[in-house]
Amino acid sequence: MVFSNPWGLLALISIPIIVGLHFFHSQRQVRRVGGLHLWEFAQIRIPAGRRLDRFTRSLPLLFQLLAALLASLLLAGFDIPIQSSNRHYTIILDDSISMLAGTNESSAARAVDLLSGIGSETDRFTLLTAGLRPQIIAGPFCEKSEMEAASQQWQPRDPNCDIEAAVNLASKFIASSDKILFLTDDEAPARRYTETLEIAAVGEPDDNIAIDYADRMRVSPEKDRIFVTLQTYSKLEQSAHLYGKIAGQDVFTKSITLQPGTPLSLHVDIPYLTQTVTLSTEPDALSADNTAILPPVLIKPVNVAFHALGAEQVPIAKAVRSTGYTEIVDDPEHANLVFSSDPNYPASPSNYRVCVLPAIDSQPNKNVHLAQGRDIVFDHNSPITESLPLEGVLWPLRELSAPPNSHPLLTWHNIPLLWVESQGRENARIGINLLHDRTNIFQQATWPILISALVEDCRMAIPGLSKTNYRVGEPVHIRLRPDVRDERIQILRHDDVFETYQPLPNVIPDLPLGHYTLALSSGDPLAEFSVNLFAPGESDLRTLQSNTPQVSNLVPASIRQTERNRFLYFSLLILLILFTAASWIYQDISH
């Protein structure tokens, strides 16, 4: 029912309103006067007869009613759709970065050329990309011009190609017997989908040297160390150079010789602690894996303080000191991590983590149990406990219940040993049910590992990036400091504005290769990081194939398509205008 559309129903109400106005209008306008002879010159001429009189008087009303009805139909979306039969092509593009490889012309360019020869202007297309996640970049069921425009703008960017996910998504647009055209540079991974896919391989095998991995560490207050792994993907030994540059200036050059199938790892120490270092090798078939950008190492020191502790402070402090980038401070209020025996310790906003150990009371044996390592259950998903060795540990505990809304990390017979209570967005209180005067944990490796995990957990809670060097496809976790969280934040890629957010989300997925800077809209930089390729599978171009089928022989799916009946729409529109005009014109003529 066309008038089930609320707009149409609303417009339909205009009809009784027009009728009401008409009668109201005609009833209101009778004026008694002393005589008519002075008005006769202005009399509205009505042709003849009472019946004709009524009819002709009603004509403007009739036109108005018809115009209102047509307007209601148009607003209600009245349509008698036209059904047509079209050919439909569903096409998947390999979005892995190896599609950019090629000496003269990239595989991606060959794929785009191939696309332009498929189908005709009257056909319909659904174009997807298969990368880390499938994505529809044109359509579904779009025209060829739209498909071609989308393919021209397409740039492969992902470190691998998830064919299965793309096929699952593309299958939603085809019938079970229809085939999907898959344009890739490597036919082999797609062969198990040959029932569904028509594969067109547009790759060309080639030799390639790649930086498989690179990272940067602070090894001393004056020195950073750069670790690099390089590999040649060819059958022969190859010589190359590794260049280290800062702001375009060479800071070191290494001559290297790469053996086929053997990655070469090396490290370089540099004194440039605050500058971004770009590693590169000579250009070859795939340039994306010849470069790695390494921003300065991000150091977030953790200030640790102790509050109301007794003898247990000594092993805790010792374990804290063994953890890198920590500092023990006197004032707990300004510490990031506080160890306390006071369960009611009033945490300050700077105290991202407060660890509470039980005080030793006067009834040492009341409700006390002893847990042993093999009986302790731990949370595998928590970074605090996932790698905690508990074998040989004697963990005396008091029988108690975990506080409400807390998450246990270690339990013994449902009695919590270690738990986390969230307090606000990033502040948390960690409870440790450990009677420290009778445990052997301080002599075990478990203790420094546990304290180190607590320190690192606290370090993660401190606002700022957790690291500055990401792989393509790796989500970038960003926690800004509180005073700028609601500000308008720009993400600059190679100094150009890439995206603007307000507020910035905590996780940004799918950033393409590049060097990024987070900045306030005023231009003040907040952090920098880089996204590098590090995808050895994409760097191996030796297995690429070229196996282009005759795409003109492709049998596309036939789809029945319903389109809006434009003729009907414009006819109704013209009639609406005509009736409206006729209503006015008739009134004018009658006068």
Added chain:
Amino acid sequence: MKNLSDYPHRQKIESYAEKYDLRLPERQQTMLMGELSGKRTGSSIEYQDRKDYVPGDDVRHIDWRAYARNDKLTIKLYREEICPTVDIIVDTSLSMAVTDAKAIRRMDLTYLFYLLSFKLHATVSMYSLANRLERIGNPFDLIQSDDHAQDDPIPLLQRSPLSKKSGIKILISDLLFPFDPAQLLATFAAADRVIIIQVLSLFEDEPDFGGEVRLQDAENGRFMDIRLDRPTLEGYKKRLNNIRNDLDRRMKATSNAFCCVRDEDALDVVMKKLYAASVVEA
């Protein structure tokens, strides 16, 4: 308005009647020998002025004492005494009651002229003019009598004795019937002074823009559809003013008076219009 108590302006009209007088004609033919002093010289004993004798003057009024003093013939002038007769003809057709205000305004004017006439010690006669001309006793008879449809009142007037009577003739009507001003004035050719008061409703006098309207003739119920646009309004006003101006011009040429009042005019505005048109004097 069917009861005397419904008439709202009685006291105001009576107070205006005390403040104003009906303006008398410059010359009377058949109103002499009354109780009222006329404006012209006459044969009363009240001395008014003297003038040089010219042949044709009444020799009985020659001042012989003055002749003895200065050998010059002068005539003594005495104020005339008049006894005016006033005939008030009130249009009681249906058109005079198209609005309640118009009917009340007709009553106002009738009562006013009735009181002013009595103030002159005149002989007052009142007539209602609709489908026939009937004599009525006093203005308040208008309240209880019904209005009637009227076609053309001029033949009624022409056939009536009024057309041959002298004295003051006061016609209260909306004049919204086809008529020739010359013919109307000719009807009262024997009168000493003719006063015509046109009473119109606001819409009849000053119609405003209003889109399409259906006009109904109050006399015969006939309808006419018009559109109140600028050309129509201008055309109507032009026709109405042509008749008014023609009537006014002819009335002034014969020392008569014409005045138009609206039904929604305040009473003091009505009195100012009557004064300006020399119908009344303070």
